[in-house]
Amino acid sequence: MCEDIVITCFGGANDPQDSGATASGISTKANPNIEGVSIAMDGRQFGRLSPAEHRALDGSPFPRMPWGTKVIIxxxxxxxxxxxGIIDLGPGKQASKGPHDPHALDVTVAVAARIRPAIPRHKLSTQFSARGSFRILGGAKYVLEA
Incomplete structure (x- = not known):
């Protein structure tokens, strides 16, 4: 369980910082109604990340998990x-504004629309933010032993 975190929105046709491509191969632009999340899994467990992606994700507390792993928000x-479920990697460490605002989950536009239906869909990728928690169903089995 990851509690009292900042949740934001990613992807879709109106996200100026996102091409729509995800690490799982699902396009959020081609699939605007997909309900998925992005979790910062440890970049050291992925072989094909760029140096910038490694800087953002290496050392994340979440181990690599299969795409589609279910999450309750x-x-x-x-x-x-x-x-x-999980369709992408992120947010990176740089996304947190400080220790009192840990940014630990991104959701697709379709999920953000369910959480904040009053915000127009075309504005969600840039204006959605919520405090909340999430639980990865069956996530404990992926934790690596020290």
Missing amino acids: TVEGRQFAPGA
């Missing part, structure tokens, strides 16, 4: 279970 007492 809780925001303001409401739970959301994105159907596609």
Whole structure:
């Protein structure tokens, strides 16, 4: 369980910082209704990352998990279970603004729209932010022993 974290939105047609490509191969632009998440898994467990991606992800506390691993998100007492599960890597370490605002989860536009339906979909990738928590279902079995 990862609690009291900052959750933001990524991907889709209106994200100026995202091409739509994900590490899992699913395009958020070609699949605008996909309900998935991006979790910062340890970059040292991935062989084909760029140096910038390694700087952003190496040392993340989350081990490599299969794409599609299910996640339960809780925001303001409401739970959301994105159907596609984990589809991408991130947010990177640089995304956190400080120790009191740990940025640990990104959600697709479709998930953000369920959490904040009052925000127009075309604005979610740049304006959505929420405090919440998430739990990776079955995640413990992927933890590497020291």
